Amino acid sequence: MDGISLYLFKISEYLNIVQVVITLTFIYLTKRKIFDLLKGHGTPKESVILSSFICLFLNMVTFPSFSFMNEAILSLEMPIETKRVLHYLCHTFSMLFYLLLMSYFHILYRIRFSQYSLLCSVLAFVVSVLQVSRYFDRMVFETNQLGFIYKVGIVAVGIMIVFCGFIYVGFLAYLRIKPLVLRSL
Numbered sequence: 001m002d003g004i005s006l007y008l009f010k011i012s013e014y015l016n017i018v019q020v021v022i023t024l025t026f027i028y029l030t031k032r033k034i035f036d037l038l039k040g041h042g043t044p045k046e047s048v049i050l051s052s053f054i055c056l057f058l059n060m061v062t063f064p065s066f067s068f069m070n071e072a073i074l075s076l077e078m079p080i081e082t083k084r085v086l087h088y089l090c091h092t093f094s095m096l097f098y099l100l101l102m103s104y105f106h107i108l109y110r111i112r113f114s115q116y117s118l119l120c121s122v123l124a125f126v127v128s129v130l131q132v133s134r135y136f137d138r139m140v141f142e143t144n145q146l147g148f149i150y151k152v153g154i155v156a157v158g159i160m161i162v163f164c165g166f167i168y169v170g171f172l173a174y175l176r177i178k179p180l181v182l183r184s185l
Contacts, residue, residue: 008155015158016064022165023060029172047111054105055117062098088135095128
């Protein structure tokens with residue numbers, strides 16, 4: 001692993017930790033509403049909270065699983081070419097499964113996608129396109145031209161998802177704290 005790859009790998013590991021913290025903070029800030037909405041109570045306007053919760057929870061579960069998936073694939077006793085094919089296919093199908101679960105839960109609860117959920121879905125699709133493009137670039141055409149774009153693109157998408165989640169949860173915290181601050185003035 002070269003220096004940039006190792007650095008990007010470390011960034012993605014830290015992003016996984018931040019994603020868990022963001023999700024737990026979101027649950028803390030909205031716990032009553034989430035449980036009510038999961039039971040089917042609430043207004044359509046409040047369904048944005050449930051949509052965002054579904055997205056944050058799926059992000060928390062899906063993206064750290066990539067690290068475990070990579071380690072499992074690397075530990076297999078098979079040729080490196082087979083490991084690469086398995087890597088690209090597993091990541092592509094896991095992102096498509098993520099999109100399927102996201103859609104399933106939105107249909108199940110009859111809610112619309114929040115802007116955050118829609119953004120994360122589009123970014124998951126971008127990751128799938130990056131995976132397929134890199135697979136064809138490296139394994140089929142053997143040109144190896146997309147290496148840097150792939151490395152940076154995957155981490156950049158992770159950063160965007162975590163950053164948007166951080167902004168969203170920060171905004172919720174602000175809305176929760178704002179009445180307390182105004183009352184003290």
